[in-house]
Amino acid sequence: MVKRSERMPIFIDRRMDQYPTCWNRAKLTGLVEEAAKRRIKCYFVGSREDVLTYADELQREPSSLVLFLASNEEPSNLLSEYVGLPLSPIVFAHHIHNMLEDEFSYVMSDLAGAMREAVGLLKARGCRHLALFAVDFKSNHDICRVESFKRIYGTEEPLVFDLGNGLVDCISELVSCRDRIDGLICINDFCALPLMRVLDRLDPDWNAKMLMLGFSDTTLAALHKPALTSVSLNYEDGGRAVVRLHRMLAKHEDMAHLHFIMKSSLLLRDTTEAAFPPGMRFSEMTPVSDAEIFRLICTRKHFMMLENLLNYADTVTLRLMLGLMDGKTADSISKELFISKDGLLYHLRKLKSAFGMENAKEIAAFLCTWINRDALESYIH
Amino acid sequence: MVKRSERMPIFIDRRMDQYPTCWNRAKLTGLVEEAAKRRIKCYFVGSREDVLTYADELQREPSSLVLFLASNEEPSNLLSEYVGLPLSPIVFAHHIHNMLEDEFSYVMSDLAGAMREAVGLLKARGCRHLALFAVDFKSNHDICRVESFKRIYGTEEPLVFDLGNGLVDCISELVSCRDRIDGLICINDFCALPLMRVLDRLDPDWNAKMLMLGFSDTTLAALHKPALTSVSLNYEDGGRAVVRLHRMLAKHEDMAHLHFIMKSSLLLRDTTEAAFPPGMRFSEMTPVSDAEIFRLICTRKHFMMLENLLNYADTVTLRLMLGLMDGKTADSISKELFISKDGLLYHLRKLKSAFGMENAKEIAAFLCTWINRDALESYIH
Incomplete structure (x- = not known):
């Protein structure tokens, strides 16, 4: 017997439409599908007034409010709209925002576990000189990744390429790098694909010399040639887990909040095929200008649209x-x-x-x- | 049908005996009772060798390892003993230890929620001048409490009394305080009781003038006269929740880790009876010497033993x-x-x-x- 309270509707903050990323869409897909399966209604709300439309249902029992968070956004900013309503927030995020203000539930991806998978694979394939590519140091979850990379790779100051001045600069910096690199972890697939275009131009056989993978598996990564190995953060599972969390909070009155950290999984493809890659020494290659890099990668701005089309x-x-x-x-x-x-x-x-x-x-x-x-x-x- | 994997034994790190507190005993009681109910075995281990005694069972499926953590202890220190074994750690703690190294499951108390209950009650009773008593600034979870207190009480620099030089000093400091205080939140019951002895000496009617409560409900707080209101962190429920967490990790393969944050609950007693207390101005009272305070409270060192006896x-x-x-x-x-x-x-x-x-x-x-x-x-x- 399912208790009625587990059937309480789930409210979804629709201001997530501000970030119509393929990742948010995946989470939403999982959430809405699982809710339908459990016959739990989902209501999209964008303001206090929207929620009050459902006041009758809420008066019977408190319910959950799902929030999608950009990396540096504070949950409390999004929550201020709903203060005082009987809704327990469930936040989609990559990490906890503030250990001291931890008064919501979270569904998170396992950033540290994903990095462990990535480093483990490259090491197992024979890579000895790893680098982390295209880090946005303004983003808290990129900083988490850098810290995990340092800790898990176990090198004091490993090579980390900064995205601060844009992707063209970041690729230029990598390409002018004297160090031999034999394994590259890209912060996400959308940064890895443009780099692959430049590598194709520099050396058609690059894929036998240097292994590469991206985070946050995209369909685009699978359809590219060579296909990009990627660590999936399993966002759809995360969406489904929201419904599980909602039901658990209803069922277990002794619980204030829950955090679910979803497992990552490796999707092995062409870019990590080679064993014992000798590594690339970019400085020995014919230089490419920033202008040429720009020309090679300029259409990347349409990636998100393409990814959403491929999926939906x-x-x-x-x-x-x-x-x-x-x-x-x-x-x-x-x-x-x-x-x-x-x-x-x-x-x-x-x-x-x-x-x-x-x-x-x-x-x-x-x-x-x-x-x-x-x-x-x-x-x- | 319960899957067999949910019946895997739970390993409990018995080095927790280093801290034979009533709180750890409560967690352990809940854990062991719930495991028995679910017919899950518990094995106490203190070393890698101990675990390897059960290698046959572990080879079939990975299991959980429960760790009890002192406030400033790093989980990784306790875990180093078990590195490489197929055990997913479940840590009892008050807060997450490091957002960037978050690779275990946690059963935590809701420190922020407990503070919200405490401040909410005192305000509802008419208190206007709250203070936090007996903070150990060397303890991370006391620091969490101070931060929660500031945030929830909403005052920039509220009165916070430092335990740094011991309880006698801390009580002296409070007693010499010119400010009128009408509501006092004590970091735990064991700090509140000695203070009550001193207050009895200063003014037999103190309980009508100043409200007081403690954290982490003890039996001693209930048996004292006046009985101390306390916020229970529900450690026994936390112990039971470990078994729930263990079973969820076995059942849901898409989950890497889980954090359960257990709800707090208020136990209303004599020390928060009065409504609209006028507040105490200690400086107007006959002074008490440190020696007298010491004499009044010197037997407090036996509290933990007494509490354990009362419970067990x-x-x-x-x-x-x-x-x-x-x-x-x-x-x-x-x-x-x-x-x-x-x-x-x-x-x-x-x-x-x-x-x-x-x-x-x-x-x-x-x-x-x-x-x-x-x-x-x-x-x-």
Whole structure:
């Protein structure tokens, strides 16, 4: 018998739409799916007034309020809107924000465990000179990663590349680095992919010399060639865990708050294939200018949009993307997909507006830069 | 159907015996009782070798290792003994030790919630000038309490009395304080009781002028006259929660670690009875010397032993204590309890050795100082 209180609705702070990242979408997907399975209602709210619409339900029993937090945001800022309402906050975050003001529940990713997986894999593959790439020292969770990296890699001052002046600078700095590097941990997949473009230009065989992986598994990382090994923080599981946490708080009256720290998992792909990589000494290579780096990686700003499309777009859109990569015309794609040309053009217009691009050719070039055609085809099937 | 893995034994680090506090005993009691109910075995271990005795069971599946932590101890120190064994640590603590090295599970008390209860009660009773008494600034969890107190009480620099030079000094400092204080939060019951002795000496009516409460509910606080209001951190529930945590980690493979933060609860007693206390201005009273304070409170060193006896001693011992308080002879007590005189003398010798006291009279005086006779009598029944 499920107690009625476990069926209390979950309130979700919809101001998370400010950060429409693929990661927040994954969390939300897991949360909403699991809630549906348990027949728990989810209400999206953005203000105190929104919550008060459900005052009748709340008067019966207190409930949970789910908050999505950007790295440096204080939970108390988001919570101020809801002060005094009978809602216990459940915060999605990478780490606890303040040990002394710990008055909410958390669903967190296991940053330290993820780093342990990453360092462990690279060491097992024979890497001896690891570096951490593209750290934003203004972000608390990047700082957590740096600290974990130092502790787990066990080197006093390991190489850490600062993202402070932007990705072009950060790649330039790495590429001008005299040190031999044989294993690189990238702070996230979206920083790793542009670097791979530059490495392709410097040395087509780089993948046999230096291993690389990213954090926070993306579909893009899987569809790139070479496919990027990534440590998944399992955000969908995290979303599902929110529902578990909500039910536990209802069921166990002796508990004030709970923190769930979700396990990470490694997704092994091409970029960690080689065993005993000799390492790259970038300074021995023909230099690349900042301008060239910029040209190679300039379309990266569309990654988040592309990732969201890969995960959430309908099949027509995905097959349209594949057709464009194959250089096909709208006519032939519409015939293949058994839809009207008008229907297809509607999807194409939506794609153009999503990427803010002028024409199909530009979209095709962007997709061909970052995605492997065959990988996309198998992904669709 | 309970999965077999949830029946894996729980390993308990027995080095906690270094701190045989009533609080650790309460946690352990809850843990062991709940494990028995769930038919989960508990093994006490103190070293790597001890654990390896159970290698067969551990080879089948990983299990949990429970650690009791003193306030400033690093979990990693205690864990070094067990490195590499398939045991996931569950740490009893008041707060997370290091946000960046967070690779264990925790069962914690809700220090912030407890402070919120304490401040809320005193304010509701009409107190306007709160102070925090007997803070050990060398202890991390006392520092957490000071921070919570400042944040929740909402005053920039509230009065906080430092335990740094010992309790006699700390009481002297409070007693020489010119400020009017109408509500006092004591860091724990064992600091509150001695202060009450001094207040009794200064002004028999103090309890109508100043409210007081302690943290970490003890039986002694309940048996004292006036009985001390205390915020219970519910350590026994925490012990039971360890078993819940152990089972969840076995059941949910997507979880790396869990933190349970246990709810606090207020135990209302005599010292917070009065509404709108006028406050005490200590400086207007006849001064008491440090020597007199020392004399009044010198037997406090036996509190922990007394508390453990009150909670865990057999009925004969408790009735013997009551008989001594009533000034009865060993002869008459043994008759009342229907045991041989030798049997009674055996219990009396154990009591003397527990308190390190020479004779029955000394024990009786000690008990009469700190416990109310009638309260003890109803406690026994």
